[in-house]
Amino acid sequence: MQQWRLRPDLEIRTVVWGDEGVLYNCNSRHTHVVNRPVLAVIEHLRAGWASIDDILSIYNRALADGAGAVDNEILISLLNELGQLGMVETNAA
Amino acid sequence: MMLSVGRFHFRAWTKLPGMGAVLRAMYERYPVPPPDTIVDFNVTLHAAGRRHGWYGDALANFLIDGVEIREPFLRSLSWPYLEWAANYGFGTRSHHLLLVHAAVVERHDGGAIALPGRPGAGKSTLTAALVARGWRFLSDEFLVIDPATSNLIPFPRPLSLKQRSIDIVRALAPEAPFSPMFEGTHKGNVAYMRVPDASVDRALEPARLRWVVFPLYQEGAGLILESKSKARAFLEMADNSFNYQIRGALGFEDLRRVFETVSCYDLAYDDMDAAIAALESLP
Numbered sequence: 001m002q003q004w005r006l007r008p009d010l011e012i013r014t015v016v017w018g019d020e021g022v023l024y025n026c027n028s029r030h031t032h033v034v035n036r037p038v039l040a041v042i043e044h045l046r047a048g049w050a051s052i053d054d055i056l057s058i059y060n061r062a063l064a065d066g067a068g069a070v071d072n073e074i075l076i077s078l079l080n081e082l083g084q085l086g087m088v089e090t091n092a093a
Numbered sequence: 094m095m096l097s098v099g100r101f102h103f104r105a106w107t108k109l110p111g112m113g114a115v116l117r118a119m120y121e122r123y124p125v126p127p128p129d130t131i132v133d134f135n136v137t138l139h140a141a142g143r144r145h146g147w148y149g150d151a152l153a154n155f156l157i158d159g160v161e162i163r164e165p166f167l168r169s170l171s172w173p174y175l176e177w178a179a180n181y182g183f184g185t186r187s188h189h190l191l192l193v194h195a196a197v198v199e200r201h202d203g204g205a206i207a208l209p210g211r212p213g214a215g216k217s218t219l220t221a222a223l224v225a226r227g228w229r230f231l232s233d234e235f236l237v238i239d240p241a242t243s244n245l246i247p248f249p250r251p252l253s254l255k256q257r258s259i260d261i262v263r264a265l266a267p268e269a270p271f272s273p274m275f276e277g278t279h280k281g282n283v284a285y286m287r288v289p290d291a292s293v294d295r296a297l298e299p300a301r302l303r304w305v306v307f308p309l310y311q312e313g314a315g316l317i318l319e320s321k322s323k324a325r326a327f328l329e330m331a332d333n334s335f336n337y338q339i340r341g342a343l344g345f346e347d348l349r350r351v352f353e354t355v356s357c358y359d360l361a362y363d364d365m366d367a368a369i370a371a372l373e374s375l376p
Contacts, residue, residue: 013342015349020324024345029338031331031345033324 002092003049004079006042010087014039019064028086037062038078045088052076097126099247099296101187103179107138107171109153115172115272119251119285122293134158134182138175141165157182173275173283176253180234183248184335190246191238191347192335196220197231197245197300204303205245206372207236209333215310215362218258221286222365223372225266230292231300235335240343243350244299249292251285259284265365304375305330305357308368314361318371326357 011026021039023032034042040062041055050058052072060069070078082088094116095104105116134157141154142165151168154161155178162181166174184192195209196216210216217233224230231247239246251272254262259282263271272285305326330348331337337344358375362368 011342013345013349015327015352017323017352020322022324022327022345022349024342026342029341031328031337033322033328 001051002090003051004045004055004088004090005049006045007087007089012042012087014042025085025087030085032085036064037068041078042082042087049091055079095126095128095130095132096120097124097130098250101183101248102126102130102132103182104132104135105138105175105179106135107175109138109140109168109171112138112171112175118270119272119287122288122290123296134186136175136178136182138171138178140168157185167277170275170278172272172285173253173278176251176285179250183235187237188336188339189240191240191337191340191344193236193238193330193337193348194234194333194335195236195305195330196233197236197247197302198223199229199231199300200373200375201227203301205231205300206304206306206375207302207330208306208308209236209330210308215258215308217252217254218261218310219308219365219368221252221254221258221262222265222369224252224286224289224292225262225269226369229295229300230288236302238302238347238351239299240347242299243347245302246299247292247296249288249296251287253283253285255283256281261365262286302351302355304372305355306360306372306375307358308360308362310363311361312363314363316364316367316371317359317361319359321357321359323352323355323357327352 013024015022016039019036021034023034037059040058044050044058056075079088095102137156138153141152143149143151152165153168153171154165155174157178195207197205197207198220199205208216208220220233230249232249233252235248237246237248270287274282274284276282
């Protein structure tokens with residue numbers, strides 16, 4: 001089963017204001033504006049490997065009023081993007 | 094000679110004629126530190142021959158701490174280049190502080206406003222107009238954050254005005270002393286407005302940032318003052334910083350702490366009085 005986690009060598013700093021936050025990637029030195037659900041997913045992945053169903057549940061639970069719920073396809077695309085930014089890795093070859 | 098601008102000190106050295114008069118006109122009020130003061134940087138301005146041989150325009154150049162960093166320029170433009178050299182020296186030798194490209198003024202009630210802005214957005218004109226209304230001037234180039242306290246450190250040097258804004262500000266502040274106009278710099282025509290004595294005298298007094306306002310002068314805009322996402326304002330401030338990248342995670346923490354207590358806005362305006370009134374009534 002495919003799973004995702006935060007890269008173990010990743011060091012990040014975050015701050016949240018309202019529905020948005022700022023994430024600082026200490027490794028790449030890039031700063032990103034991210035929404036609250038993405039930050040929730042990143043926090044969850046910091047704890048270790050998680051399946052797409054777990055991640056989906058975390059993301060949708062963090063939505064302020066349920067609006068903007070995503071499906072697996074969108075979430076995998078987001079995880080791929082986080083992977084390209086050097087933050088997330090998957091156990092799939 | 095040595096000069097103190099708030100808690101920063103630099104030494105300017107030149108034998109070029111004509112510099113003393115402008116220096117006195119612009120910096121007369123600033124304290125001269127004791128001779129054994131350790132300066133933050135040294136600027137040397139020197140003659141650099143002539144363009145196209147003996148009969149060409151006289152050229153000059155500057156060194157920062159003994160190092161030449163750019164091509165020579167017309168000697169008649171020595172003053173603006175001395176000011177830019179001071180900016181360069183400060184911006185490259187102050188990485189123990191977080192520096193953001195923004196004007197900073199303090200309202201009468203003690204809250205400071207940062208005005209970051211792209212070139213042409215009207216940042217310096219608005220800043221000069223606020224200063225003409227009695228706001229304390231901290232800087233027109235550098236928002237300086239002290240990481241130890243999250244306070245803003247003033248760095249009040251003459252306000253650089255370009256092109257049309259020179260006439261606008263002269264009309265708003267007819268009493269304010271100006272430098273001569275310098276024509277044909279790489280930024281167009283520039284002139285400098287002297288910092289009011291009250292702001293020079295309070296240059297050692299830190300301030301607290303309360304608002305970050307992104308101004309944009311736009312004909313026909315009317316007045317639009319809109320609340321801005323703090324996260325997006327943070328990112329723009331980081332992008333506008335001279336050394337956020339250099340400070341790394343420290344830079345993120347510097348800005349995060351300051352942002353905990355600020356409110357952020359976008360301001361589009363086409364009337365200076367209306368813009369000033371909006372800033373004076375920010376909650």
